[in-house]
Amino acid sequence: MDTNDYRRKIEQSVAKAQARHARSSSRMLAARPRSAVSGKKSPAKTRAEELGRVTRAEGADAVPQAALERLVDPKESPIVRLAAIKLLQQQQIFSSVAAEWRPAFVEALRTAVRVPALRAAALEVLSLFKDRPTQELLLQGIRQPKRALVPVHEALRLLSTDIHAGVIDAARRLMKTAQTRKNKAAVVQATRILSADPSSLGTLEEVLASDAYPMDARRVAATAISHLSPEKVQAAAESGGAPRARGLRAKKGASAAKPKGALAKHLETLRRVRGAATTPIKSD
Amino acid sequence: MTTMKTLAMTGGCCGPRAAPRAADFPGPDQIRTEHDLVRVVEIGRGNSSFTKTFLELLDERHTVYRGVETPAVIRMRGALLLALGHRALPVTALPFVLEELESPHDAWLTAVAAHVLRKFPEPSATFAEPLLSALFNIRHRDEIVRLPDDGQQTSGAVGDTTTAVGEVIRTIGWLGRAGVSCVSRLEQLLAENPGPSTSPMLVKTIEAIGSDDRTAVPADAWNGEDTAWAIASSSAHDISSVRFQDHSGTELTFADAFHGRPSIVVFFYTRCDNPTKCPLTMYRFGNLQRLLEQSGLGDAIGMAAITYDPEYDRADRLLQYAESWGAKPSAVHRILRTVGEFAIVNDYFALGVNFSASGVVNRHQLEAYVLDGHGRIAHAVTRRRWEEAQLLGLAARLMTPSRLP
DSSP: OOHHHHHHHHHHHHHHHHHHHHHHHHHHHHHSHHHHHHOTTSOHHHHHHHHHHHHHHHOTTSOOHHHHHHHHOTTSOHHHHHHHHHHHHHHHHHOTTHHHHHHHHHHHHHHHTTSHHHHHHHHHHHHHTTOHHHHHHHHHHHHSGGGOSSOHHHHHHHHTTOGGGTHHHHHHHHHHOHHHHTOHHHHHHHHHHHTTOGGGHHHHHHHHHBTTSOHHHHHHHHHHHHHHOHHHHHHHHHHOOOOOOSSOOOSTTOOBOOOOHHHHHHHHHHHHHHHHHTTTSOOO | OHHHHHHHHTTOSSSOOOOOOGGGSOOGGGOOSHHHHHHHHHHHTTOGGGHHHHHHHTSTTSGGGTBOOHHHHHHHHHHHHHHHTSSSOOGGGHHHHHHHHHSOOOHHHHHHHHHHHTTSSSOOGGGHHHHHHHHHHHGGGOOEEEOOTTOOOOTTOOSOEEEHHHHHHHHHHHHGGGGGGGHHHHHHHHHTOOOTTHHHHHHHHHHHHHHOOSOOOOGGGSOTHHHHEEOOOOOSSOOTTOEEEETTSOEEEHHHHHBSSOEEEEEEOTTOOOTTTHHHHHHHHHHHHHHHHHTTOTTTSEEEEEESOTTTOOHHHHHHHHHHTTOOOOSSEEEEEESSOSHHHHHHHTOOEEEBTTSOEEEEOOEEEEEOTBSOEEEEEESSOOOHHHHHHHHHHTSOGGGOO
C-alpha cells in the first residue's frame, strides 16, 4: 500500500468516525431536551446552557419547542426563561420556520412582561415587533406612573420604534409638564422623539436655546433642527435665541445663552454637513 | 344610565323585544369617539338597518378617526367589520374587507377580515387574490388573536383563539372551487415547509378545493370593480393656485403641474410602515413610468405622487424615498409636497386619510386618480390595489388625438 492510499484510508475512517459521533451527539441532544432542560434538579445556569445546546441541535428548520416551553413555564427559573428569550430572539433570524412559531413567542413574551426579572428583555423584543398591547401598556405607564412597568424614559425609548403608537403625542405632553423637566433622561428621550415631529420645531428650538435643558437634549435638538429646518441651525449657532415661557422654565437661572463648548462644536458640524447636503435643494 | 336607556329603547330584558332600528339612534355624523362607536356596534351588530351607519363609519375621513392613534383606528375598524359580518356580510362591505386582506398589516384586523369574509353568502373567485396577499404578507407579523364579537383586542379578552394565518387559510378553504387559482401558490408554500401547524392546514385546504364538486363559481359572481372603481365628480373648488414643491425643491402651482396633459396622481407618505401600501405604491409608480416610456407616452401623460405628510416629507426626503423604490422623478413625473395648507388638496380629492393628534397619518386607503388636461378628476381608483395598465388605459383615453403616439 503506498503512502497516498494509506492517507486516504485514514482520512476516510476519521471522517466516518466524526460523522458517527456527530449523529449520535445530535440524537442524544435531541432525545434529552425535556429531561435535561426541564428537570429542576440541575442548577438554573446549567440548564440554561443545556437549553442553548438543545436549541442548536433542534436546528434552524424545526420549531424551537424546548425554548418556547421553558419561556412559558411560570415555575421555571428566570435565568432559564431569560436564556430562552435570547435564544428565541436569535432563532427568529435564523429559523426557516420563524413565521410559524412567532405567534407563540409573542404570546409568551406578553406573559413574561409581568415578571420583573424578564420584563426588560421581553419589552425590548415586543417593542421591536411593534406589539400593540405592549405599546398600550407603556403609554398607560406614562400617563399613570404608579402603574408603570418601566421608568418614563425607558417607556419613551421603547415606544420610539413606532411613530404610529402615540409616542409623539406622549412626548409633547411630557415636555409641557414642569415635573418632567426634572427627569433629565426623560427629557432627552422626549426630545429625541420630537425630532421626528415637524410641528415640534418650536419646542426643539427652545431646548436648543436654553441651558436649563440637559446638554444631551440640546445636542439632540440641534441635530433635529438641522433635519427639519436646516436654516434655523445657522440662526441658533449665531444667536442662541431666547427661551420662551411654556411652563418649562422651572429651573431657576434658565437663560438664553449663545451656544459654546461642545454644543457650539456640534452646531458647527451640523451646519457644515447640512450645508453640503442641501446645496442643490431649495428650502421653504 | 346608558344601559337603562338602551334597554328601554330595545324593549327591555323581559318584554317583547323589538329589533333596534338605526333611525332611533344617533347618526354616524354624531358619533365622535371610540366609546360612541362601540355602543352603536353593540346595539346594531347583525342588524341590516345599521349597515349604512357602519359603512359610513368605515370612511377614513370620519371624525371618529380624527386625533386618535393607529391602535384605536384598528380597534374601531375591526369592531365595525365584525358587526357587519355578524350574520351575513353585505356586498357593500366587501371593498372594506378585501382592502384589509389585500394590504394586511395588523394580525388581528387581518384575522377579522378573513373571518367575516366567510359570512358572505357566496364564495367568489375574486376573493382568491386578496386572500393570497393576506397569507403571504401577514405570515411574518402573525400573532395569536381572539375574535370576540365585541371587537376587543386585548390579550386577556375572551373569544376563540386563532391566528391571522389560520383564519386566512380557513377562508381559502371555504372558497372551495372558487379558490382553484390559489392551489399552485399554496403548493409552492407547502414545498417550502412552512412549519408543523401550517403544513397540515395547507394540505387540508388544497384537498378541500380539489374535492369541492360544486360547479366552479365564476370569477364575476361578485364584480369587485363596481365598488373599487369609482368615477369621481370633479370638485367645484378651483385649486389651480395651490402651491407645491417637487422632489428637486422647485416650487410650482397645481396648474403648473397638472394643466395641459392628462395626469395620474397617487398618494403616499414616507413614514408609512405598511409595505403593501406606500412602499408598494412608489414601486408601482416606477413601474408605471417604465410602462409609459415603453408605450411612447413618457411626456404625454404626467404623473405625480403627492405626500400626505408634507411637513415631514421635505424635498430631499421625497427624492430619496422615490429613488429607493425604483422611481425616477423628473419634470413630468414629480414627487410633490404641498407648501402651506394640505387641507385644500385633501378636500379636492376627498382623500381617504386621517391623522393622529400628533399629525402623523393614522390610517389611509390606497388611492390613485386620473386627471384630465384641466386638472379635473376624471377617474378615481380607491381602496383596492390599482394596476399600472388600468391607470395607463384610463389616462390614455383622456389624451387628445394629436398627442397620441
